[in-house]
Amino acid sequence: MSGPTEETLLRAEALKAEINRHNYLYHVLDAPEISDARFDELFLELQRLEEKYPSLRTPDSPTLRVGAPPLAEFVQALHPSPMLGLENAMSLEELADFDQRIKKFLGMEEDLVYSCEPKFDGLAVELTYEGATFVRGSTRGDGVTGEEVTANLRTVRSIPLRLSGNPPPLVDVRGEVVMLTEDFRSLNAMQEDRGLPPFANPRNAAAGSVRQLDSKITAERKLSFFAYGIGRLEGETPSTQEEAMDIISSWGFRISENRKTVKGIEAVAEFCNSIERLREKLPFEIDGCVIKVNDLALQTRLGEKSRSPRWAIAYKFKPVQAVTRILDIVPSVGRTGAITPVAHLMPVQVGGVVVSRATLHNMDEIERKGVLIGDTVVLQRAGDVIPEVVRPLTEKRDGSERPFVMPKACPECGSHVVRPEGEVVYRCEGLDCPAQIKGRLRNFVSRRAMDIDGFGVKLIEQLVEQKIVRDVADIFKLDKETLASLERMGQKSAENLVNAIEEAKGRDLARFLNALGIRHVGEATAHALATRLGTLEAIIGATKESLLDIEEIGPEVASSIVEFFSDEKNVASIRKMQSLGVNPAPLSYGGEASPLAGMTFVLTGSLARMTREEAKESLKRLGAKVSSSVSSKTSYVVVGEDPGSKAKAARELGVPILSEEEFASLLAGAKKPAPVAFAGSGAANAGKPPAQGSLF
Numbered sequence: 001m002s003g004p005t006e007e008t009l010l011r012a013e014a015l016k017a018e019i020n021r022h023n024y025l026y027h028v029l030d031a032p033e034i035s036d037a038r039f040d041e042l043f044l045e046l047q048r049l050e051e052k053y054p055s056l057r058t059p060d061s062p063t064l065r066v067g068a069p070p071l072a073e074f075v076q077a078l079h080p081s082p083m084l085g086l087e088n089a090m091s092l093e094e095l096a097d098f099d100q101r102i103k104k105f106l107g108m109e110e111d112l113v114y115s116c117e118p119k120f121d122g123l124a125v126e127l128t129y130e131g132a133t134f135v136r137g138s139t140r141g142d143g144v145t146g147e148e149v150t151a152n153l154r155t156v157r158s159i160p161l162r163l164s165g166n167p168p169p170l171v172d173v174r175g176e177v178v179m180l181t182e183d184f185r186s187l188n189a190m191q192e193d194r195g196l197p198p199f200a201n202p203r204n205a206a207a208g209s210v211r212q213l214d215s216k217i218t219a220e221r222k223l224s225f226f227a228y229g230i231g232r233l234e235g236e237t238p239s240t241q242e243e244a245m246d247i248i249s250s251w252g253f254r255i256s257e258n259r260k261t262v263k264g265i266e267a268v269a270e271f272c273n274s275i276e277r278l279r280e281k282l283p284f285e286i287d288g289c290v291i292k293v294n295d296l297a298l299q300t301r302l303g304e305k306s307r308s309p310r311w312a313i314a315y316k317f318k319p320v321q322a323v324t325r326i327l328d329i330v331p332s333v334g335r336t337g338a339i340t341p342v343a344h345l346m347p348v349q350v351g352g353v354v355v356s357r358a359t360l361h362n363m364d365e366i367e368r369k370g371v372l373i374g375d376t377v378v379l380q381r382a383g384d385v386i387p388e389v390v391r392p393l394t395e396k397r398d399g400s401e402r403p404f405v406m407p408k409a410c411p412e413c414g415s416h417v418v419r420p421e422g423e424v425v426y427r428c429e430g431l432d433c434p435a436q437i438k439g440r441l442r443n444f445v446s447r448r449a450m451d452i453d454g455f456g457v458k459l460i461e462q463l464v465e466q467k468i469v470r471d472v473a474d475i476f477k478l479d480k481e482t483l484a485s486l487e488r489m490g491q492k493s494a495e496n497l498v499n500a501i502e503e504a505k506g507r508d509l510a511r512f513l514n515a516l517g518i519r520h521v522g523e524a525t526a527h528a529l530a531t532r533l534g535t536l537e538a539i540i541g542a543t544k545e546s547l548l549d550i551e552e553i554g555p556e557v558a559s560s561i562v563e564f565f566s567d568e569k570n571v572a573s574i575r576k577m578q579s580l581g582v583n584p585a586p587l588s589y590g591g592e593a594s595p596l597a598g599m600t601f602v603l604t605g606s607l608a609r610m611t612r613e614e615a616k617e618s619l620k621r622l623g624a625k626v627s628s629s630v631s632s633k634t635s636y637v638v639v640g641e642d643p644g645s646k647a648k649a650a651r652e653l654g655v656p657i658l659s660e661e662e663f664a665s666l667l668a669g670a671k672k673p674a675p676v677a678f679a680g681s682g683a684a685n686a687g688k689p690p691a692q693g694s695l696f
């Protein structure tokens with residue numbers, strides 16, 4: 001097929017420019033010039049041309065706003081410079097302290113000029129424009145790395161696909177994706193119509209909509225973008241924050257209409273108070289104000305601390321409160337087994353959102369606040385926080401109120417509910433608890449645990465919802481036919497998955513323990529347990545005392561392990577796995593047991609080649625224990641520069657001493673697979689050093 005004619009090319013370009021302009025007039029300026037019907041006509045004309053000539057579909061084409069084919073997963077996006085967070089000022093006093101601090105830092109007496117604006121309560125994103133075209137968008141993530149969500153952000157109408165005015169060759173624009181309160185209400189009404197759960201607040205709705213693998217879903221959600229800053233910028237740079245905002249606006253972005261540049265912290269406080277009064281009238285949710293030093297040269301001088309700049313602060317509003325009645329308190333089991341008492345309330349408006357549930361956190365909190373079922377209570381919603389009960393209005397009691405009692409058995413599965421020593425949270429420890437099963441399965445199959453390739457979240461959901469998998473052990477019952485009958489699962493994937501499950505049956509003990517999801521037992525503890533106790537049976541039968549002998553394990557972790565294995569249901573589930581062929585392999589180094597298992601090392605003096613932390617880490621990895629005092633049970637004392645009294649103690653007790661050099665070659669040798677000296681180190685030799693000479 002021949003390409004588009006010159007005339008078609010020009011028409012497509014004109015349509016794109018025209019549509020983008022009307023889009024800007026409607027979504028950024030809120031001042032449309034044409035009817036929706038006329039807009040649709042233009043859009044359809046462009047869509048038809050692009051269908052005929054796909055080469056016309058450039059990255060700035062407005063037709064991309066309807067969404068792209070779904071992604072399998074998000075790609076990580078490293079921010080060219082970190083997207084820092086903000087320090088909070090919870091009161092006007094803290095705001096004044098901030099002003100004092102920076103004046104002192106700069107050695108300035110005179111009033112500083114600040115650029116102030118509302119703090120949007122949404123999801124922070126970064127948009128990259130190359131040659132004025134929107135090429136990449138990512139979420140803030142942890143500030144250093146986010147997720148690439150370009151296709152999703154293209155669907156947001158107030159994000160220009162092409163910059164207007166006098167754009168630079170390269171710029172990163174930063175800002176917040178929010179859902180207007182009105183759009184949030186209609187979305188929740190629609191969710192209800194479809195029998196879907198409502199979103200808790202506009203922020204969650206915005207974040208959930210941006211983080212969709214299918215951008216067609218994002219396109220259905222009405223989202224808005226407000227720009228508030230610049231990341232990288234090639235070309236002319238502004239000299240103040242105010243100027244930067246004007247430039248951003250000239251490129252076609254929506255910025256806060258309520259921003260203001262003021263002199264002195266008193267004027268800042270006035271601004272904050274005025275915005276707080278305006279809060280309920282704004283079309284979107286805000287949770288405070290952001291105050292930035294206006295002069296960009298001063299911003300550079302002030303620099304940043306590890307996670308936030310010194311030149312800006314977030315002034316947080318007081319939370320919004322309301323009064324209502326607690327109809328009931330219901331225990332709710334979370335994915336990790338934590339049981340949270342949830343107050344079911346007489347529905348009430350708090351800061352523009354209807355609230356009918358509030359968390360009471362835990363039993364201690366209920367007792368501390370003295371909350372009873374039937375109480376009239378003060379309710380609070382603070383920005384992104386789930387509504388919480390602040391206090392009961394005891395004067396409103398009529399005697400019918402009654403206390404909440406935590407059930408002894410899990411309301412979801414009947415397993416016993418425990419309150420681990422030293423903790424405030426009650427937990428259900430049942431391996432087959434349906435409320436927890438999805439979370440447990442996710443952990444079980446994850447890469448750092450049993451590493452079952454192809455066992456994704458969607459599959460877990462199907463398996464649990466169709467009751468094919470009721471506990472982790474059921475994974476090992478899955479066969480090709482069952483898997484192939486599931487949605488989105490072909491014969492080949494089913495076969496691959498069955499093979500992956502088969503392979504997982506022989507994963508090592510450390511991975512298996514990590515996979516069980518025992519509270520407080522992560523990768524490192526699982527590894528320590530596996531190297532020190534050697535077999536699954538030894539771990540199941542371990543007492544608290546024997547666990548405490550392991551250096552990495554403290555009382556809280558030891559109790560949690562004992563508690564886990566004392567639940568018959570958990571042991572039964574493990575037995576079921578074993579009967580299905582699961583046989584966790586002991587940790588091996590080239591087929592042999594950990595080379596330094598059972599040995600205890602003491603380090604003294606400073607080491608030149610490595611830090612003490614590194615030395616400890618290497619020893620632990622090889623199965624050795626590191627102790628701080630020398631005894632007759634010590635296998636070796638490693639002596640560095642300026643050793644302390646420990647070297648002397650070693651000589652007195654006849655404990656072998658290693659120089660740093662010898663120690664380094666011991667580590668190097670031990671890391672090689674199966675050194676001969678350790679091949680036969682059975683129980684009789686445990687704790688004793690192998691014969692000198694064979695070590696190196």
Ligand code: IVH
Pocket residue numbers: 083084085086087117118119120121123124125140175176228229290309312314
């Ligand atoms: S400026 C280096 N301005 O607040 C600081 N941030 O804790 C750059 N936020 O997740 C941020 N409204 O997304 C700035 N007008 C505003 C903002 C704002 C909301 C968010 C931002 C970030 C958080 C910082």
